[in-house]
Amino acid sequence: MKLQGAYTALITPFNDDKSVDFEGLKKLTEFQLQRSISGLLPLGTTGETPTLSDSEKVAIIELVVANVAGRVPVMVGTGTNSTETTIKNTLRAKELGADCALIVNPYYNKPSQEGLFRHFEAVSTAVEFPIVVYNIRSRTGVNIETNTMLRIAALPNIIGVKEASGDIAQMTDVIRLIQNERDDFSVLSGDDALTFPLMALGGRGVISVASNLVPDKISDLVGLALEQDFMAARELHLKLTPIFRDLFIETNPVPLKFAMSKVGLPSGPVRLPLYDLTEKSKMQLVQTLKEEQLLK
Numbered sequence: 001m002k003l004q005g006a007y008t009a010l011i012t013p014f015n016d017d018k019s020v021d022f023e024g025l026k027k028l029t030e031f032q033l034q035r036s037i038s039g040l041l042p043l044g045t046t047g048e049t050p051t052l053s054d055s056e057k058v059a060i061i062e063l064v065v066a067n068v069a070g071r072v073p074v075m076v077g078t079g080t081n082s083t084e085t086t087i088k089n090t091l092r093a094k095e096l097g098a099d100c101a102l103i104v105n106p107y108y109n110k111p112s113q114e115g116l117f118r119h120f121e122a123v124s125t126a127v128e129f130p131i132v133v134y135n136i137r138s139r140t141g142v143n144i145e146t147n148t149m150l151r152i153a154a155l156p157n158i159i160g161v162k163e164a165s166g167d168i169a170q171m172t173d174v175i176r177l178i179q180n181e182r183d184d185f186s187v188l189s190g191d192d193a194l195t196f197p198l199m200a201l202g203g204r205g206v207i208s209v210a211s212n213l214v215p216d217k218i219s220d221l222v223g224l225a226l227e228q229d230f231m232a233a234r235e236l237h238l239k240l241t242p243i244f245r246d247l248f249i250e251t252n253p254v255p256l257k258f259a260m261s262k263v264g265l266p267s268g269p270v271r272l273p274l275y276d277l278t279e280k281s282k283m284q285l286v287q288t289l290k291e292e293q294l295l296k
Contacts, residue, residue, distance in 0.1 A: 008032050008207075
């Protein structure tokens with residue numbers, strides 16, 4: 001499969017007692033599909049996956065796959081800091097009908113570059129399934145250097161990277177040295193604020209947090225960039241910049257779930273160790289939602 005477009009890193013909505021709100025998840029899935037999103041990603045960072053039980057993860061994958069019913073690709077977050085567990089999670093996602101897996105750098109362990117390569121080599125060899133690498137140093141403590149990404153990209157089943165390193169020069173090198181040499185490898189932004197500049201350099205889309213709230217606008221931004229209408233894409237990017245900024249005023253997805261609740265979308269509380277948004281942040285986010293005409 002060739003990755004392209006706007007994928008939403010779905011939240012996991014919770015009820016007031018912090019159980020999974022499966023009815024709310026159905027509504028969110030349909031909300032996304034009706035607004036031209038290119039694909040959905042359950043069980044990512046935004047989905048508070050580390051706080052979910054195995055049975056909840058299975059039920060979430062089953063629900064999203066069933067509701068999507070083949071209309072768009074479903075990418076499932078399967079990465080952990082254990083190679084063996086990551087293999088098991090990826091096999092499970094494949095068996096449950098997902099289309100591809102998103103696998104983050106092993107976090108906390110802080111493996112060497114060789115360790116990173118060996119991790120992805122083990123998973124790609126064990127599971128015949130499309131894999132997207134997720135490079136996010138800020139959450140994992142390690143960066144996949146470009147030379148290592150070149151080696152990983154040559155492995156079987158590796159179809160792209162979600163780039164959230166924050167280093168635009170590194171992203172440029174990955175596009176230049178890998179994507180431009182392989183049409184079946186895609187570089188997607190892992191940071192809403194960098195989607196436009198990355199796509200101007202040749203990136204093919206985004207795995208977005210903000211699209212939980214405004215999927216149509218993120219889809220429009222990515223679509224304009226793919227059509228190389230960069231003037232219009234830049235205008236939309238600048239308009240969305242306050243949203244991109246304030247959805248990360250505190251740790252994701254705390255601001256996002258608050259914003260979604262304010263506009264009437266299923267969201268609910270976050271699970272510990274995440275905690276409620278501060279009153280100061282609430283005031284700022286409400287003001288931004290009003291200024292962007294998302295809230296009256």
